[in-house]
Amino acid sequence: GAGVSQTPSNKVTEKGKYVELRCDPISGHTALYWYRQSLGQGPEFLIYFQGTGAADDSGLPNDRFFAVRPEGSVSTLKIQRTERGDSAVYLCASSSQGGSDTQYFGPGTRLTVL
Amino acid sequence: AQSVTQLGSHVSVSEGALVLLRCNYSSSVPPYLFWYVQYPNQGLQLLLKYTSAATLVKGINGFEAEFKKSETSFHLTKPSAHMSDAAEYFCAVTKDSNYQLIWGAGTKLIIKP
Secondary structure, X not given: OOXXXXXXXXXXXXXXXXXXXXXXXXXXXXXXXXXXXXXXXXXXXXXEEEOOEEEEOOOOOOOOEEEEOOOOOOEEEEEOOOOHHHOEEEEEEEEXXXXXXXXXXXXXXXXXXX | OOOEEOOOOEEEEEOOOXXXXXOXXXXXXXXXXXXXXXXXXXXXXXXXXXXXXXXXXXXXHHXXXXXXXXXXXXXXXXXXXXXXXXXXXXXXXXXXXXXXXXXXXXXXXXXXX
């Protein structure tokens, strides 16, 4: 079946602009995660959804970052007033029910803030 | 706080040689440990997962890893490297919550013909 998909694959924006990154999880997966991967580093946890609600948003760096999952499937990560330091690859993963279930990752969205 | 250290940002081996990628976690035993592989322009793919059922874990593509509590290690090995193994490998552990993954910085595996 289809895996996790993310759009766009690449996004270039200017400092101060607003961006939205989309994640389509594996069908039927109730848990969805966002991670951020900076160059030369491993992924960094941002937020975890269980169904429609954010069960853990402790990894969001500040209030410019926000994520939603209104119908419990597709999720959108929103970044306001982008800064150059936001440049990274944003990864989405989903798992069957959360907890210790295996997380399946999408290919990521590479965000570049000029 | 839990942390993961991967020794060597780049490891180079000859085709057919043993592959050894090192991973150490901080002192408290994490609930689960993982190795993921990332091929160029692809998503992270699970290689194997330790769940305390057995200390030696076999994964896909001939890889295996051994959990050693006394050494706080979870090193990844493969007896004979293949050109198709060239990729970046990440070690990760879970926090007590079980869902939040803490990642190492990754090791890029280079295979020499």
